[in-house]
Amino acid sequence: MGAKIKDILYNIIFKTDTRTGKAFDVILILVIFCNSILIILESVDIIRESYGTLINFLGWSFIFIFTVEYILRLFVVKNKIKYLLSFFGMIDLLSIIPIYFIFFFPGMRFLVIVRVFRLLRMFNIFKMGRYITESRYLLSALRASIPKITVFVVTIIFIIIIVGSAMYIIEGPQNDFDNIPISMYWTVVTVSTVGYGDISPQTSVGKFISGILMIVGYGIIAVPTGIISHELAHTSKSEKEQKICQSCFTETDTLNDRFCSKCGSKFADS
Known part of the structure; x- marks a missing residue:
């Protein structure tokens, strides 16, 4: 039962070709975008002074969401070490770690700006690696x-x-x-x-x-x-004298090749 739940959560969090996966990505994009807007508005003194309580509440809400998401990613992923050391794994961690340092070092509040790096997650969501x-x-x-x-x-x-x-x-x-x-x-x-x-x-x-x-x-x-x-x-x-696979980015000098020699994907112009 536990393995089945992990598979379901994995498909929702890491797969983008399913309805639930797309819905998760859309929600995540909205949360990341709203979080970034909040950080920008928080830097304006008059807004921070007028809506400080609301800003703090929303800020901690976003941190809670990002923390739960990170724990779930770490829970369902098979190779945890690979995820922890991956680019997006580090970005996910950096988006939540600084806020907890504020409890012990209040003077490090400026580190909350690191949450903006979460926008880089959109590169993965939108498949911008192409x-x-x-x-x-x-x-x-x-x-x-x-x-x-x-x-x-x-x-x-x-x-x-x-x-x-x-x-x-x-x-x-x-x-x-x-x-x-x-x-x-x-x-x-x-x-x-x-x-x-x-x-x-x-x-x-x-x-x-x-x-x-x-x-x-x-x-x-x-x-x-x-x-x-x-x-x-x-x-x-x-x-242009080479062919580059859009799936794994492997190059080939043979223009007559129709399929990638590494992953087997068909070249776009073939």
Whole structure:
């Protein structure tokens, strides 16, 4: 009888292709979403002061639900150690552990924000693992772009140091450019086209350099974008010469294969 109950609970909690499993996932998504909204609202002082009792009640209710869910997952799963050490197992644990530390360390209340990580459970619920293949393209492009991006960053650092030093000499402390680090900070803000306005050049030469730096800033934004876009297009073209199983993500160099050699699933384009 006990084994049968465990099987039923396992199908509800871990299976998404059954009616009860889908219902469980929908409820879990709503609870996770409401929990995240509650954490966001709790950070607003006026809301926390006005509805503190309700927020605490709802917060503990969510913690109770997550705790029961975690215990049930641990109870029905066959390989408990594998679940405990798995990515989602760690996320499930981290979503409930910090709140219990508050009993012993009240000053660690900020750790409740860790509950937001529970949103990652949606990747599993929505089967978003299928997009891992697409993310591999991006990671490959980023790795291939590292040498060019490094040269680009070093060049920007040289520009910041040189222009920052020049602006310190041109503007000086009388115009709030008190030292070279502050002048370098102004250069970073200007070249990134953010322009906070807390420091601004007053001399004609300083304004001229500022204008040139702003124009350069627009070009700087385009450079890394172009580098990564080029590498991403090149990586995608290379990867298309391979077939990747959407079930286990195994690659094959044989374009004529219709089925995955590891799990036997049929390729999408076959």
